[in-house]
Ligand SMILES: O=C(O)COP(=O)(O)O
């Protein structure tokens with residue numbers, strides 16, 4: 286696929302730019318401990334990230350991917366989780382190797398960049414700040430910004446609108462089947478990284494247009510001078 290006409294890149298956050306699972310796990314386990322419930326492992330949290338914070342907490346409360354706790358219990362646990370996580374958003378979290386450099390190279394080359402994540406915007410923005418990418422990425426669309434979250438195309442289209450850029454020439458970069466489905470629903474190409482939270486789906490089965498080992502491979506892939 287020829288990606289040389291790319292002018293806009295929409296990045297997923299968790300699993301693509303940042304390994305946030307360590308801090309998510311700490312907050313989940315503090316919330317569970319307060320409720321007298323058993324803790325979960327980092328590996329379990331790896332499998333539960335991607336569908337938004339409410340879904341993560343529902344999975345942690347039930348120990349199941351499709352678990353649905355009673356709404357009142359979930360509301361209460363989610364509110365407490367959000368408090369605990371926002372106190373400790375970027376302590377053990379790390380940018381993936383090459384992620385910050387890759388994003389900065391694209392910004393320096395004049396591409397228009399946004400983050401489109403299922404994390405609530407109020408939590409995503411400080412993480413992007415902590416990565417040192419607030420200037421390079423002026424638009425952040427969270428899972429709570431639109432009527433529906435990814436894989437609905439609305440957040441992606443909202444990001445393009447905020448950047449005042451068209452769909453033509455835009456590219457999604459993500460780590461999961463959710464990102465691929467979002468890009469497909471919006472009718473734009475998608476590049477995937479192999480290192481994030483694929484939730485059991487093999488890289489080859491994601492159906493991305495291309496994969497990159499790290500985001501520093503994006504400028505050459507897009508024929509952008511780094
Ligand atoms: O599920 C979340 O909270 C965030 O996940 P995303 O950044 O990969 O969209």
Ligand SMILES: [Mg+2]
Nearest residue numbers: 297299300460
């Ligand atoms: Mg992700």
